[in-house]
Amino acid sequence: MTDKKIIPMSDDIATPARRPLTLRDVSEASGVSEMTVSRVLRNRGDVSVATREKVLKAAKTLGYVPNKIAGALASSRVNLVAVIIPSMSNMVFPEVMTGISEVLDDTPLQPVVGVTNYLPEKEEEVLFEMLSWRPSGVIIAGLEHSDASRAMLQAAGVPVVEIMDVDGEPIDAVVGISHRRAGREMARAIVKSGYQNIGFLGTKMPLDHRARKRFEGFTEALAKEGIEVMDQEFYSGGSALAKGREMTEAMLKRSEDLDFLYYSNDMIGAGGLLYCLDAGINVPSDLGLAGFNGVELLDGLPRKLATMDSGRKEIGREAARIIAGRTDGSITESGQRIELTPKLEPGETLRRYR
Amino acid sequence: MTDKKIIPMSDDIATPARRPLTLRDVSEASGVSEMTVSRVLRNRGDVSVATREKVLKAAKTLGYVPNKIAGALASSRVNLVAVIIPSMSNMVFPEVMTGISEVLDDTPLQPVVGVTNYLPEKEEEVLFEMLSWRPSGVIIAGLEHSDASRAMLQAAGVPVVEIMDVDGEPIDAVVGISHRRAGREMARAIVKSGYQNIGFLGTKMPLDHRARKRFEGFTEALAKEGIEVMDQEFYSGGSALAKGREMTEAMLKRSEDLDFLYYSNDMIGAGGLLYCLDAGINVPSDLGLAGFNGVELLDGLPRKLATMDSGRKEIGREAARIIAGRTDGSITESGQRIELTPKLEPGETLRRYR
DNA sequence: CATGGCTGTGTTATCGCTAACCTCTCCGAT
DNA sequence: ATCGGAGAGGTTAGCGATAACACAGCCATG
Known part of the structure; x- marks a missing residue:
């Protein structure tokens, strides 16, 4: 580092400085290389306890927040799972989401939701948008998609789980019930x-x-x-x-x-x-x-x-399990198919036969 | 490009090739530079109609999906808005989301949701996670946050809108009602x-x-x-x-x-x-x-x-408007405060006085 | 005492895209 | 004929991280 950039200093003394912090700031503050900081922050590789603590302290004092954009680009690992559903105000999809979150919470993966309002064109749009973030997997409601959508899903090269419905030809894996x-x-x-x-x-x-x-x-x-x-x-x-x-x-x-x-x-x-x-x-x-x-x-x-x-939560869970397993390598096959059995709940509005 | 990477070819002839497509693939396919392709795909700068069409055709044929990760890193523009809410299964937050989406749909911005389950620690976690994607703005429910969360929001250097509630000290902007x-x-x-x-x-x-x-x-x-x-x-x-x-x-x-x-x-x-x-x-x-x-x-x-x-949809809309305006530069001030008035709906379960 | 295998750390080269700058052509105004 | 400027497109240098390798100590082994 021979050249120092001219940083526009904040006029407010209390505010730390408006330039976003990078690994370099932490590395300079703790006197080690960026690489070592990176290792500490990701808990990867061997780092001595002393160094680790020094780095962690520096990171905390500075208030450093790693830049996942850069991290993802460098490692080509994006721990996002695209979840594409038709509606949010439907009561059923929030439950699916709950199931998905439950499972993904124990993994490094994070769900990102896109809503299609039951419109194929919108689905295409949302899908394109999501895929451009290069997610680790896609969970998408239904088996009916436009040709373009199917093509995108095929080409994405990541696990795809179609959920809710099993009556049809899945692209890859499928979890649902037969409606x-x-x-x-x-x-x-x-x-x-x-x-x-x-x-x-x-x-x-x-x-x-x-x-x-x-x-x-x-x-x-x-x-x-x-x-x-x-x-x-x-x-x-x-x-x-x-x-x-x-x-x-x-x-x-x-x-x-x-x-x-x-x-x-x-x-x-x-x-x-x-x-x-x-x-x-x-x-x-x-x-x-x-x-x-x-x-x-x-x-x-x-x-x-x-x-x-309709076992929505369970559908969410199973779908997330498939994505998680395929992502961490504990599942290597693709095309799994899980058909849940819808359970009749007779309640009190159906005459008891006999 | 003198060196060609050894690409593991898919054994299935129909499947195009497993290596993810990049701008270079499109540029080679259309015989122009990557920069020009980039310009076409973003509709920016002057490109002749002939070139534009050539590029678009190539992109479509290949099924190219731009990599936003790389784009965001290069341009330090991330068109995501972090939306942090306590729960999804509450009926009220989906409505807020609807309001937010309505407004953001007309902008390049996209909402990304994080759920905290009303737990401050979880909120901190989710916030950290979200901020590490360097969103263009944050919409977060409530005015009560841990010190760490407040610090992160302050330091993020992006517009922050706290929603739902106006009874307290906002970090930046606030939209809501007085409960x-x-x-x-x-x-x-x-x-x-x-x-x-x-x-x-x-x-x-x-x-x-x-x-x-x-x-x-x-x-x-x-x-x-x-x-x-x-x-x-x-x-x-x-x-x-x-x-x-x-x-x-x-x-x-x-x-x-x-x-x-x-x-x-x-x-x-x-x-x-x-x-x-x-x-x-x-x-x-x-x-x-x-x-x-x-x-x-x-x-x-x-x-x-x-x-x-409680005007949830309207709250979502207003919050999104503030973020959108501050992001595209049409609003330059910060700290706006919008207090909506909760409207009493007497329905039929309240005696009419008089 | 040389060889080998750890540990712990630094160096270098990307990742895929865009900002910023640059070149060249063409055309009308002077 | 000269010049300015717009239009069309290329070149170069990062963005902020990580993978992969290199390397310096250090200990144990034969």
Whole structure:
């Protein structure tokens, strides 16, 4: 170091100096090389106790915060995991996140979230953005992606775990449940309980493939029993709880014979349930109800809504485990497939058959 | 380039080659310098239309994804905004996020979220982690931080916006509401409506400073009217809706004279409301109820719960605006302070005075 | 006492990109 | 004809860290 840069000093004496600190500052303050500081700060390689302490003290006094940008570039190790989900305000994805965080907390990896709002173009954008940070892995909701997205994921050269859904062709690994099966099983349970005139209420989301698959499985299983969905309605926007209430009222008014309502998610199901209780409808003997997801919220309802747990937290955990294992080398294979089994929770809005 | 690296070729012919693409690959493919490619990809500087198109085509064919790590290091511009919040599963923070995203979507900035679980140590950790990516700004919930955290934020040399709360000493900018005032106003509204025997139900969270401040403001305003909180209870964990239900039942059983219950959030308030309706309690004439936050969920309840809107989305928007403005230079001052006014929403669980 | 293998530390060369500066051409204004 | 300046593109030198290697002591071994 022969040349000293001219540093614009802060005019405020108390403020340390506006130039961001680097390894060099710490190295100069502690009288060792940058390399040694780096080793101390990363706990790597042999450094004598004396040196280590000297360095740590200097770093702390200066308030040094390592620059991961530089570190990542030099080591081509970026301990980030891109997590790409359709929505945050959905109750289900925060839970997936919780599962992911739980597992990643014990690793050097850190999740970074991107939200697509169920839009393929937005997904592409977010994915591109994320990949440009060269993450160690990608966890992405769903199996349906644009060609460009698939290409990017293929080319990224990092583990990719598609989550939530297993009905389709994964790019690499996949963790989820079969929504088609979930729909089928619910249909069977409903029929077994003796209901015949079934209505369906869902979200108006051509792009929510999982909801669509559940619906398909549902109608398919009903068809096997010779039953057809009697009435259906789809909503978009607004408070799901309120929508469930309104739609239920509307549907019951126009299709009086209905004896069962299947909701594509618990929130509108809860709204429907509240409406029925208000309206004095006899649940589940005159009218059965069921939702989907198994959200915690249901526990506080006056009557527990029948639902099917989608195991979101567990999905998050498993996905994170795969990424973590593949990153630290403890898993070498790729393409793992974990299908969880959605569990029917009959609650108190489904007649007990027999 | 005289030396060619030995690249381990993928054994799969279809897969392009495992070595990550760089600017050089694009530059070679299009016959211009790396610098020109960089200019094209960033839309900066003068590049002829012909060249631009050549480069773009090459980039697309190769499937090139720029490396932001390198870009950020070279330009010392990192278009990330660190957003640090206590929890994700709280309904209120996702909304704040929505507000932030709305504004940042029109800028080159991107939010990155860190979650602290209301733990100061975790906050410190997350903050350190985030700052080591050298973000362009920090949005952080609350005004209470450890000394170390404050020091880091001071030293970071980037705009910092503390959000949600304005009751305290900000580090730099602040956007939020006064929770103390929210508590006071609710207390006044309750008393004005003629209620006298007031119970409080909240979260057992010594570290949720905003809930604490609301409670303080609440009791303080009551005290001015010569009223004291008659009974109180705090919970932690579990489904808030269910807890609200249970706690309400318990409290009403042990303190029969109660004529009003103030809940520290809408979710437990909703649980309480559902319990009361079930139990046949006359709301609001015999018992008044109120929550806090103004969550959308309430719209679907059988009776609209009185609450106070905390303007979460707007808080997110304003915070993001400050960061964006300070980053692009359109705002040069620092230390801005935006206090939003919480709006009382009387709903249908508060007697109309007069 | 030479050889070898640790420890602990420094040196050098990137990582992939961009800032800053530089060159060259072309064109209109003087 | 000369000059200024804009347009198009290249060259060079980092950004702040780490990988990989080099090297100096030091101890044990035969």
